[in-house]
Amino acid sequence: MDDWLIAIIKVVCIWVWVLLIAVVMTWVERRGAALIQDRPGPNRAGPWGLFQPLADGIKLFTKEEIIPTKAQKLLYIMGPLLFSVPAFSAYAVVPFGDKIILGGKEIILQVSDVNIGFLFILAIGSMAVYGVILGGWGSNNKYSILGGLRSTAQMVSYEVPLGLALLAIVFVYGTFSLRDISLAQQGTFLGFLPNWGIFKQPLGFILFIVAAYAEANRVPFDLPEAESEIVSGYHTEYGSMRLGLYLFGEYVNLVTISGVIVALYFGSWHMPYIDLGAYLGPISWGIVSFCIFFLKVSFFLWMFVWVRWTLPRFRYDQVMGLGWRGLIPLGLFNIFITALFIQLTV
Amino acid sequence: MDLYFWVFASMSVLAGLFTIAARDALPSAMGLLTVFIALASLYLHLHAPLIAIFQVAIYAGAILILVVFVIMLLMAPGERLAAIQANVSYRGAGALLGLCLIGLVAVGTKGVSEIVSMKALPEGFGNPSMFGDLFFRDFLLHFEVVSVLLLVALIGGIYLCKKKL
């Protein structure tokens, strides 16, 4: 019973935390985009526009829910649900800190440490594709169907390099579980580098991050929802809270992907050379490890915004070409090199 | 009274019925998706998380998406294949195959009462490393044959789609 309670508390905490981050991300995105573009961004809604997400939330909640007449009702309603719920669920296997000892119990800061770790994230990522399909198809709108088809093809194609990069990680660490991989990133590598995944798998990191951008439908791969080209693609016909679910689902996806990148490649909660776990007490170490993890995740979230306003959008055939003819051979090459290294050194 | 099992088993049966009874193509595919997810949950309940993940990632995440792609590329949103559904010979063949399937299921459930309900599982059951051992030691030939099969399918796909050879 206790375990259930702890698990439920963790789940609730994760939901609330991720939602808060998604809300703050809308503000970060708008201010960051504006400052990059030589303008101040929203600065009227509160000091530095901090209440702007609140205003946006109120607007989305109170708008009228319209379902187009010719839309396929079941699909139209299920689309946003299928997109955002997997985004939240995928966070179940991401460790957001080391253990914390509360009331004599040692609680790991991860909702569930299954032995299949990031395969769960891959599987749940495939489910998010359905949200896009249903959104596009159910809207009964040419632009939506186009956007939906393109997005689906893109997300499915980029799951392959994602999986190949992750496969190389499995070679290096020998386990799927994200917690074990995070624990193994302690100490130093070759004497002077921190023992982070990025130094062991540089090519894998590049592959993973490019494939992650494509999976999240973010620039430079955001043709499916390109605002200037196909009028918002698969969420053209959505308004009010359904659109809110799509947009938040996208940000939650970003948070999950950043979490996975940090856990796999950037030594999730470890400080580069100092082992804080030895110095701090158990409760403060739990909190400090969470803060370190969150700092790294926020760096990657900022990178998502930064790259969005740096790069132009890829054309669709360029996206497909990059995925199939560029990243997959690189992924296979990466696996080959990694296997060679492991075989020769172990 | 295993509540978990009954919930997901009834979910899969109902979704299966929805799949064959739905009039539009894409909701039917979504019914199939629900069947896959229910089956994955049942695999989880049987202490086989890796199989559950394979079910979701491969079946629901790749195969069903291909099926949905075909539906999206060949049909319009409100279209129902009324002409094909009204065809008597198709319906007759479907009924015949359905009867064969029922017969198969009846034959297959013959030994159900002999299944022991609780059995001690070997250590590390369902662990991915156990899978690795099985694939690369006991079932290596099967594994290699499957990879050759995939290669043949890949070559076939390329041949079918190439514009000129």
Add this chain to the structure above:
Amino acid sequence: MAKPVVKKEYTLSERIYLWEILKGMKLTWGHFWFNFKACWRPGPHTIPTCWQYPEDRTREISPVFRGEHMLQKDDKGRETCIACGMCAKICPAKCITIKKGKRKEGEEDKYAAKTYPAAFEVDLLRCIFCGFCEDACPKNAIVLGQNFELARYTKEECILDKRKLLMNYRKAKEEGKLKPPRKRVPVVPAPPKPEKDEKADEGAEAKKGKPAVAGKAKKKPAEKAESNEKEE
């Protein structure tokens, strides 16, 4: 000569694109950091390319901007409008209404000419701010100023009567935003036509009447302009 097109192949680092991405990110980071620091500095206009409008109205408006209308007075404080109705005739949106009044004995220092507008109404809701009235006015009386904040709460407030137009002039004069006087386009008579066939010549001349004056499309303003030139 047109600039020749040089077709360059991509270098390897450009094809891989990663280095270019990093260079681009450095550029955008520079912009972000500059603007981030600017946001923290006190003062109204720290981000150079962005005017925060209602608080910061310091953006320069071009001197030929066509904003709200005003009726000008001359140096002696007399109204210059002679109620000729040219602006009303030429207005494409037909938003000007003029009623003529004759100057009486004691009003020499109020009105500059013998006639003045007893009522002069500009309907801002119809006006398209083209500036034709300003071009057509022989006395340079009606002029489009620099005010663009024309939103009002009722339709009646949007109809400018003569009092409001003169007030606009007074406000603009106080703020020093008057337009410089318009340079008159020199009126040059057309050169005489060369001698051709006599019959064709006579026929053409009989049809046309007076030769067209260079630079002015309408006849009446041209006549008025010529008479004004002679007066001045």
